[in-house]
Amino acid sequence: MNPNTAVCLLGPTATGKTELAIALCERFPFEIISVDSALVYRGMDIGTAKPDAATLAHTPHRLIDIRDPEESYSAGDFVRDAREAIDEIRGAGKIPLLVGGTMLYFRALTEGLADLPAATSEVREAIEREAEAHGWPALHEQLAGIDPAAAARIAPRDRQRIQRALEVYRTSGRTITALQEETGALPDATRFIQVALNPADRSLLHARIERRLEHMLAAGFVDEVRALMARPNLERDSPAMRAVGYRQYWSHLAGDYDAGEAFRRALYATRQLAKRQVTWLRKLDDIIVVDPLEVAGVDAISDLIAKNTD
Secondary structure, eight states: OOTTEEEEEEOOTTSOHHHHHHHHHTTSSEEEEEEOTTTTBTTOOTTTTOOOHHHHHHSOEETSSOBOTTSOOOHHHHHHHHHHHHHHHHHTTOEEEEEESOHHHHHHHHHOOOOOOOOOHHHHHHHHHHHHHHOHHHHHHHHHHHOHHHHHHSOTTOHHHHHHHHHHHHHHSSOHHHHHHHHTOOOOOSEEEEEEEOOSOHHHHHHHHHHHHHHHHHTTHHHHHHHHHTSTTOOTTSGGGGSTTHHHHHHHHTTSSOHHHHHHHHHHHHHHHHHHHHHHHHTOOSEEEEOTTTSOHHHHHHHHHHHHOO
8 A cells, every 4th residue: 555545434423434444454554543523522432432442452543532521622633633643653654544424624634724715606617617528637637737736636536626726726816735835724645545434225324323322321321411511611512512412411411301302302413413424425526435334344345445545
């Protein structure tokens, strides 16, 4: 595998990303970097489906338990920490495996964080017409003549990122690389191979989400929320408490509604999260899509990774 490569395993909640990632670590020289805005918090274990201590001892995960719930953690913080972890993993002779469902973090790492100009509909439609006539690889060649640095980190068929780079140039007259350099928000130079776990049968995914919530409650999730409420500087509107399930059960324990209503609200919020994650995945190009609920286990996904990392 190219030493400048990293593998991303993205997908909606409850699709088995953690289990699959651990299995992949048995087959490839991977080390896991968590890409999850809730797993960064200490004391939020049950409601986040955080791997247990035995699992983490056997298969370490970077960027888990690095903040107290009272603290904030931004996409910029993630990019800084992820880049440091990527360098350390490579220095140890391994390959980074970024795993999670916080799509904003993935985008910040792969595309940068600069406040880029918005394109007009006319510019966007013109680029799309050119792509229909000549193909995205041709537009990638065009981008290489304008912004070689961007073209070097964008795959020739990555429609979304090619289009965005050309939009920025045609709108502002400046390259996306120049704008990102000014703000210190350049994307990571790594070649990312992205594998998306996207279940075709939404009813199966919804059933998995419901079962997982039931298991969390049986494991003591309400007591976990109660312990968080007892922390003197943590509030219902704290960033950590925006994680699905936590806010709903905080409100239940505060007397706003009963346990049945808390379950319904937490279930709905988790399903809505999964829907947003799936919508995000559909917008990505140059990505390997796998149905984790149908594909025959880790073998098929291992083969796909191997074919795309030669």
